[in-house]
Amino acid sequence: MLLMLTTLLIHLTWAEEPLCRPLGRPDKPLLEKNGDIIIGGIFTIHSSTTGVKPTFRIMPEALKCKSIILREIQFAQTMIFAIEEINNDKEIIPGVSLGYKIYDVCSNIHLSIKATMALTNGAEDGLINEKSCTRPSTVYTIIGQTSSSPTIAISTTVGPFRIPVISHLASCACLSNRHEFPSFFRTVPSDYYQSRALVQLVKYFGWTWVGTIRSDDDYGNSGISTFLQVAQKEGICVEYLEAFTRNDPREKVLKVIDVIRLSTAKVIVAFLPQGEMVILLQEMVQQNITGYQWVGSESWITAKNLATEDGYKILGGSVGFAIMNAMIPGLKEFLLRLHPLEDPTSTFVKEFWETVFNCTFYSQETKNVSNACTGYESLRDVTNSYTDVSELRISNNVYKAIYAVAHSLHNLLSCKDKEVCKNMTKIEPWEVLHNIKKVNFTTKNRDNVYFDENGDPVARYELVNWQHNKEGKIEFVTVGQYDASLPEGKQFSMNNVKIVWTAEMTTVPKSVCSENCSPGTRKGIRKGKPICCFDCIPCAEGEISHTIDTTECIKCPLDYWSNSERTQCILKDIEFLSYGEIMGILMAIFSLSGACLTAATALIFFHYRNTPIVKANNSELSFLLLFSLLLSFLCSLIFIGEPSNWSCVLRHTAFGISFVLCISCVLGKTIVVLVAFRATIPGSNIMKWFGPAQQRLCVSAFTLIQVLICSVWLILFPPFPNKNTKYYKDRIILECDLGSTTAFYTVLGYIGFLSIVCFILAFLGRKLPDNFNEAKYITFSMLIFCAVWITFIPAYISSPGKYTVAVEIFAILASSFGLFFCIFAPKCYIILIKPDRNTKKHLMGKLPS
Numbered sequence: 001m002l003l004m005l006t007t008l009l010i011h012l013t014w015a016e017e018p019l020c021r022p023l024g025r026p027d028k029p030l031l032e033k034n035g036d037i038i039i040g041g042i043f044t045i046h047s048s049t050t051g052v053k054p055t056f057r058i059m060p061e062a063l064k065c066k067s068i069i070l071r072e073i074q075f076a077q078t079m080i081f082a083i084e085e086i087n088n089d090k091e092i093i094p095g096v097s098l099g100y101k102i103y104d105v106c107s108n109i110h111l112s113i114k115a116t117m118a119l120t121n122g123a124e125d126g127l128i129n130e131k132s133c134t135r136p137s138t139v140y141t142i143i144g145q146t147s148s149s150p151t152i153a154i155s156t157t158v159g160p161f162r163i164p165v166i167s168h169l170a171s172c173a174c175l176s177n178r179h180e181f182p183s184f185f186r187t188v189p190s191d192y193y194q195s196r197a198l199v200q201l202v203k204y205f206g207w208t209w210v211g212t213i214r215s216d217d218d219y220g221n222s223g224i225s226t227f228l229q230v231a232q233k234e235g236i237c238v239e240y241l242e243a244f245t246r247n248d249p250r251e252k253v254l255k256v257i258d259v260i261r262l263s264t265a266k267v268i269v270a271f272l273p274q275g276e277m278v279i280l281l282q283e284m285v286q287q288n289i290t291g292y293q294w295v296g297s298e299s300w301i302t303a304k305n306l307a308t309e310d311g312y313k314i315l316g317g318s319v320g321f322a323i324m325n326a327m328i329p330g331l332k333e334f335l336l337r338l339h340p341l342e343d344p345t346s347t348f349v350k351e352f353w354e355t356v357f358n359c360t361f362y363s364q365e366t367k368n369v370s371n372a373c374t375g376y377e378s379l380r381d382v383t384n385s386y387t388d389v390s391e392l393r394i395s396n397n398v399y400k401a402i403y404a405v406a407h408s409l410h411n412l413l414s415c416k417d418k419e420v421c422k423n424m425t426k427i428e429p430w431e432v433l434h435n436i437k438k439v440n441f442t443t444k445n446r447d448n449v450y451f452d453e454n455g456d457p458v459a460r461y462e463l464v465n466w467q468h469n470k471e472g473k474i475e476f477v478t479v480g481q482y483d484a485s486l487p488e489g490k491q492f493s494m495n496n497v498k499i500v501w502t503a504e505m506t507t508v509p510k511s512v513c514s515e516n517c518s519p520g521t522r523k524g525i526r527k528g529k530p531i532c533c534f535d536c537i538p539c540a541e542g543e544i545s546h547t548i549d550t551t552e553c554i555k556c557p558l559d560y561w562s563n564s565e566r567t568q569c570i571l572k573d574i575e576f577l578s579y580g581e582i583m584g585i586l587m588a589i590f591s592l593s594g595a596c597l598t599a600a601t602a603l604i605f606f607h608y609r610n611t612p613i614v615k616a617n618n619s620e621l622s623f624l625l626l627f628s629l630l631l632s633f634l635c636s637l638i639f640i641g642e643p644s645n646w647s648c649v650l651r652h653t654a655f656g657i658s659f660v661l662c663i664s665c666v667l668g669k670t671i672v673v674l675v676a677f678r679a680t681i682p683g684s685n686i687m688k689w690f691g692p693a694q695q696r697l698c699v700s701a702f703t704l705i706q707v708l709i710c711s712v713w714l715i716l717f718p719p720f721p722n723k724n725t726k727y728y729k730d731r732i733i734l735e736c737d738l739g740s741t742t743a744f745y746t747v748l749g750y751i752g753f754l755s756i757v758c759f760i761l762a763f764l765g766r767k768l769p770d771n772f773n774e775a776k777y778i779t780f781s782m783l784i785f786c787a788v789w790i791t792f793i794p795a796y797i798s799s800p801g802k803y804t805v806a807v808e809i810f811a812i813l814a815s816s817f818g819l820f821f822c823i824f825a826p827k828c829y830i831i832l833i834k835p836d837r838n839t840k841k842h843l844m845g846k847l848p849s
Helices: 002-016 070-087 109-121 148-161 191-204 218-233 250-262 274-287 309-315 331-336 347-357 393-413 429-436 582-607 619-639 645-679 692-716 741-764 774-798 802-833
Strands: 031-033 037-043 098-104 141-143 165-167 184-186 209-215 237-244 267-271 293-296 319-323 440-442 448-450 460-468 474-483 492-494 521-525 534-538 560-562 569-571 573-575 720-724 731-737
Touching (some): 031 070, 037 070, 037 109, 070 331, 109 148, 141 393, 141 429, 148 165, 165 393, 191 293, 191 492, 209 218, 209 250, 218 267, 237 274, 250 274, 274 309, 309 460, 319 393, 393 429, 393 440, 393 448, 582 619, 582 802, 619 645, 619 692, 619 802, 645 720, 645 741, 645 802, 692 741, 774 802
Parallel strands (some): 037 098, 037 141, 141 165, 165 184, 209 237, 267 293, 293 319, 573 731
Antiparallel strands (some): 319 460, 460 474, 521 534, 560 569, 720 731
């Protein structure tokens, strides 16, 4: 029974309350005006909020807002101005009056959502409907917000209801996502373009080493994220990435200051809303952090409240992209009309007045104050971010947003082509949304307004520079433009205007991790460092670089070599043993000297041909030996000079054949000596088997073998001129390639074989009785010959370039001179100096020597 009574009591209690009642305190608009169609506005009139931490036991206290932001009041007043201007215009939605409800959300996302719900539900009285929680929206469009994060919250809230949201400053590229934000539009360009424009700006001035500071919200995170992606492709490196919000403790901001102070980057890209920039600038001024080149985003680069003399010490010379400036006729006078006497009940207007004139209105609590507000103060006497209309960049966006709504309503309510006129009492937000997508109009200041498929306008920026004018006042001078509608490569352009840099510098400041690598060097990336931090490594030998900051050196072609600076390829020096150098001259002199001595000896022998010493041991072989020695001396001349096809063919074949001819003659003379002494033995007839005919045949046979070897060599693998680049990298050795190493060593081996045979035979006959035993001299000559050629082989193999040829010439000359002096010098001595010994009796040993 008790349970039934309790249940009945609960039902009776519910029956007394409305069916649908919003929780929490109802919020009323800061500014409002009735009209046929209401446009909502959400602005950050106050900077931030203060509140008590909730205990979850009692209803939390209402959030209290801090100081007024005069610039935001100008935005709100611009919205009201545009609405009144449209209401007075008979060409746009005639017969329809626009009203407005403007909320102050104090830069708080929760208050932004709450204001959005209030605009949508119209629940200022706290009741929605006694019978249903469903009702039409009271506003058809919401203008706002100034920041991206609150705007995301607003758009997410009303997107499912297709209520249009038009922002004048929410530039986060993420808001272009039509799937997540189907009803969002904006009159400010997307940061998708601004971030790219900032990269082009940094690249244009050659800054490859920068620091970045961003707000830790959607605006800063999205903007810097795009900046980093594009900067990386352009070879721009970021030394540090710092982030904070205006609600962070002071220690967080001081940490950012410390990072800046300890960094090496001299350029700072600040992607910050104006509120965060104010906080950062205050700390920078307090700690006197100067000398940095600032690159700013559109949110703060033209903020008048930052452009103070103290602020200029830090931010002087700053460059950044700003929204296109504009003039709004009549706005100045409208702004100056704001006065407490116009609306005595408005606490907002009183607070605004007290903030502007630093006074206090009379009340019981403030009756003793000295600076009381009289109401006779004039806004014309002050210049601040509210009254200043020289920089209406953002206010113009608010102005365009209101006109975009008006034109969409005009198209919706107009009767064209016999269409049924739309009843304004039956307008749905989605219909307004549909028409906003199609608006395309030109404002009074000739600004064309339309939206692309993502709800974005055409991205156009002015590049501004903080400078002092002639009067010493700070102004924002336009020094360039960025227009995303132009073809790539022509989007960014500079005006012919002088730029002032930080600390009043007239030259572009440098901000690089490493200086440019000059031609002749390449970049070597430092391990663990960004690509902008590198060492300049000289190009290796044979490689060059002729541009700055190249990552790889270019190899020179085979016939070229790098100069000492490694900046260009030059033809390699050609090396060969020439007649123009000392070594070649000396070799030629020795060769000709040997040839002359041989020729002179031949003449002497011819003159004394009938003397015993010439006739002894077959004079025919002596003359043939002198002829072969003459050839040996002269063939060394073929080794000197630039190699050619004919010289390469003649070099080793002429040398091989002439030396075999020479050794064959010596061998023949040796055999003659041995046979001659054998012939003196009684009963021996050996001389008839080795007479002059046999000697000639022997020499011819030995020589013919060498001729055959050389012929096979020349037919199958002929020597040829070759450019040798293996021994030296910086020069080319012109040499004769052997064609066949086997053939070359076969020629040498055959010469060596004959020399050894000759040496053995001469050694055996060295003690034969005779005052002039030629075998002894042949032994010495063969000993010299063999010693020379045994040492020649390792020297030949190990000697590089022209020294290989020099060793070969030296071996030819040394062995030739050895044969000549050992065999013919003693005979010439007797013929010319001791003619008394040139007798048969003396040669036969019958007279004492």
